[in-house]
Amino acid sequence: MPELASEAGLVEPEQPSAYKVATEHLQKHFPMKSGVISRIFRGESDKAVRAVDDVTFGIKEGEAFGLAGESGCGKTTLGKTIIRLLDPTAGSIYFDGEEVTDIEGKQLKAYRREAQIIHQDPYQSINPRFRVYRWVREPLDVHKIGTEEERDARVYEVLEMAGLEPASEYAQEYPTELSGGERQRVGIARALALGPSFLMADEPASMLDVSIRASVLEVFKNLQHELGMTSLYISHDLSLLKHICDRIGIMYLGQLVEVGPAAQIINDPQHPYTQALVSSVPRIDPTADRNQIQLVGEVPDPVDVPQGCRFHPRCPKVVPPREFSFEQAEWRAVASLKYDLLKNELQVAEDVEEPTPDDVREFYEVPNPLTDERAEKLLAQAISDVIEDDDTATDSLERLESAFQTICADPGPNMVDIGVDRRAMCVLHDETLQGELS
Numbered sequence: 001m002p003e004l005a006s007e008a009g010l011v012e013p014e015q016p017s018a019y020k021v022a023t024e025h026l027q028k029h030f031p032m033k034s035g036v037i038s039r040i041f042r043g044e045s046d047k048a049v050r051a052v053d054d055v056t057f058g059i060k061e062g063e064a065f066g067l068a069g070e071s072g073c074g075k076t077t078l079g080k081t082i083i084r085l086l087d088p089t090a091g092s093i094y095f096d097g098e099e100v101t102d103i104e105g106k107q108l109k110a111y112r113r114e115a116q117i118i119h120q121d122p123y124q125s126i127n128p129r130f131r132v133y134r135w136v137r138e139p140l141d142v143h144k145i146g147t148e149e150e151r152d153a154r155v156y157e158v159l160e161m162a163g164l165e166p167a168s169e170y171a172q173e174y175p176t177e178l179s180g181g182e183r184q185r186v187g188i189a190r191a192l193a194l195g196p197s198f199l200m201a202d203e204p205a206s207m208l209d210v211s212i213r214a215s216v217l218e219v220f221k222n223l224q225h226e227l228g229m230t231s232l233y234i235s236h237d238l239s240l241l242k243h244i245c246d247r248i249g250i251m252y253l254g255q256l257v258e259v260g261p262a263a264q265i266i267n268d269p270q271h272p273y274t275q276a277l278v279s280s281v282p283r284i285d286p287t288a289d290r291n292q293i294q295l296v297g298e299v300p301d302p303v304d305v306p307q308g309c310r311f312h313p314r315c316p317k318v319v320p321p322r323e324f325s326f327e328q329a330e331w332r333a334v335a336s337l338k339y340d341l342l343k344n345e346l347q348v349a350e351d352v353e354e355p356t357p358d359d360v361r362e363f364y365e366v367p368n369p370l371t372d373e374r375a376e377k378l379l380a381q382a383i384s385d386v387i388e389d390d391d392t393a394t395d396s397l398e399r400l401e402s403a404f405q406t407i408c409a410d411p412g413p414n415m416v417d418i419g420v421d422r423r424a425m426c427v428l429h430d431e432t433l434q435g436e437l438s
Contacts, residue, residue, distance in 0.1 A: 017097035019058030020230040021082060021115075021198055026091035028052040028074075028081045032303060049302045051077040053254035054091070056415070059198075064224050064231045066241030066262065068277065069251035072299065075234045076120075078251070079200045082232070083115040084108060095198070113143055116196040120203040122183035126175045132159070133171035136190045143194060154193060162189040163219050181212035188219060200232045205240060220244055238281050242266045247421070250274045253302060253310040256415070260422035271424045272317045296336050309427065312408035313339050319407050319427060324375045330367055334379060337364040338404050341386060341397060357383045378403055407433065 016022040029048035051074045059065040067075045080086045082093055084100065093101045100111050119125035126135060133155055140151040159167035162185040175183055184204065191199060204220065205213045221244055224231060235241055241248050241262060248265040250258045250273065258271040269275045276293040283290060295314045300306050312318045313336070320331035337360070340346050348355040348363045360383050361368050370376040382400045385393040407427055414432075415425045427433050 015097070016058070016094035016099075018060075019094070020061040020063070020096065021232070022058035022094040023078075023082065024056050024092040024094070026052060026055045026078070026081065026093065027089040028077050028086055029089045047303050050254050050305060051302060052081060053305070055254075055256050057249060057256055057259060059230055059232060062228045062230055063247065064233060064245045066245035066248040067232060067234045067251060068236060068238055068241055068248060070236060070277075070299065072302070073251040074254040074302075075236075075251055076202050079202060079232055079234050080117075083117055083198075083200055084111065085117070109143070113194045114196050115198045115200070116191040116194060118184075118187050118191045118199065118201040118204050121207050122180055122187055123175075123207070125187055126183055128175050130175075131171070132164075132173050132175070132178075132186050135175075135186065136171075136193055139190060139193045145194065155189075158189040158192045159186075161192060161223065162186070163215070164189065179212070180208050181216055184208060184216055185219065188216075188223075192223070196229070198230045198232075200234070202234045203236075204233070206235070206237070217244060238266060238277060250277065253300060253305060255310060255425065257311065257426070258422075258424045260419070264419070264422060270418055270422070270429065271311075271426050272315045272428075273311045274424075276316070296332065297339075306409070308409035308411060309413050309425070312406065315408065317428065321403070321405050323403070324372045326375065327371060330371060333364050333366045334370070334375070334404065335406065337361075337366055337379070337383075338400060340364075341382060342401055346386060355387060357387060360387070375404075 016024070028051050030051060032047040032049065053074075055078060067078065069075055077086065081088050084093070084103075088101060091101070092099055095111060095115065100107075103111060130138075136158060137151055137155045140146065140154060145151065146154065155171065156167040159165075159170055164170040164182065164185050170178075170182070170186075175186070178186065184207070188204075201220065205216055208216060217240065220231075220233075223229065224244070233241060233245055238248070242265075245262045247260060248262045249256050250265070250271065252273050258265065258269070258274045260270075265274060266278060266281075269278045276295050279291060279293040293316060295316070297314050300310065300313060306313050309315070316332055317328065318332060318335055320326040320328070320335075326334065346355075346360065348359045352359045357380065358368065360366075366379070370379065378396075378400055382393075382396040384390070385396040390396075410427075413425055413427045414430055415423050416430050418424050418429050
């Protein structure tokens with residue numbers, strides 16, 4: 001069930017009837033397919049891309065909810081799983097308080113009437129062989145809604161609602177005769193044809209020119225106001241979501257890491273990943289003070305996700321071990337080096353043929369020496385043994401891994417309450433762990 005903040009800070013289940021759409025521990029994994037030879041000798045692979053992994057949240061009746069995050073974080077997969085274009089691997093989906101996770105046949109068809117999608121690409125999502133009239137009318141024919149005259153009238157009605165006027169002229173056009181903005185409006189009209197109560201818009205403006213993006217977004221705002229629909233907007237553009245959404249959820253590597261009112265998420269982000277995203281949003285005033293947060297490394301493999309907080313290998317605020325005295329920037333550099341050492345993926349500058357410990361420290365921006373003498377001894381020994389391919393390298397790395405532990409890599413973290421209708425998944429906000437952070 002969706003979660004509600006308790007007095008202790010941790011979130012506890014709330015009845016799904018409190019939301020129009022809700023998920024509980026929702027998962028969508030895509031199994032990795034192995035080759036024929038590999039299957040013969042090793043059997044079927046048990047690895048999977050964990051596109052959506054344990055997501056619990058809810059969207060209120062009449063609310064516009066935005067879902068943001070960088071490419072590949074699982075936004076679109078989550079949305080398509082909610083409306084059952086993809087079958088979930090585990091977890092539950094609720095709609096109007098009723099579970100729709102495993103419905104089939106007539107029940108699923110009825111759910112499809114209520115939950116519609118606007119696709120990202122208006123050039124690929126419209127059948128080029130259909131005139132606009134036939135394309136918009138098709139859902140009405142499939143669901144056998146109304147008489148011939150009523151279906152005809154509905155087509156022209158939704159075309160006008162989507163801003164295609166005069167509707168009688170646009171109805172006879174082929175997609176190739178329309179601009180990108182007009183095609184997207186056709187997609188909006190088709191989604192509205194059945195009169196859904198829930199609409200999922202997947203990057204609805206990303207394929208459009210800047211000159212027409214604002215007008216299409218204005219259509220969404222007007223429809224939201226006039227029809228009172230519950231909407232899920234998926235985008236990597238935080239400024240767009242702030243413009244049209246009531247609340248925003250931030251996703252990273254298959255999980256929701258922060259949820260809250262749109263203005264608060266943009267103006268006062270609390271999760272370190274949200275802070276990094278917001279800092280990258282372009283500003284109108286080039287002279288305004290700006291502290292852009294640069295993240296280290298790349299997004300981890302969704303097949304082999306990091307233990308604990310999935311953002312901690314890149315997090316600028318990753319918690320240092322209590323046993324050592326680290327400055328935050330110093331620990332971030334050391335943690336990145338440790339992470340690559342343990343994965344046997346040590347890096348140096350491209351022009352370095354025979355790396356030295358100094359080359360390694362320069363690449364990772366690790367101070368030489370470290371502030372803490374004991375930490376310096378452990379790290380220096382591990383770097384030296386790995387470079388020299390010494391027989392003791394394994395022992396050195398085991399000591400390094402054991403000593404340089406961060407609470408961020410512990411199982412979890414929990415989604416916790418950080419304010420009114422605000423939650424974040426970060427140990428820095430978990431009151432039950434404050435004793436371990438001090």
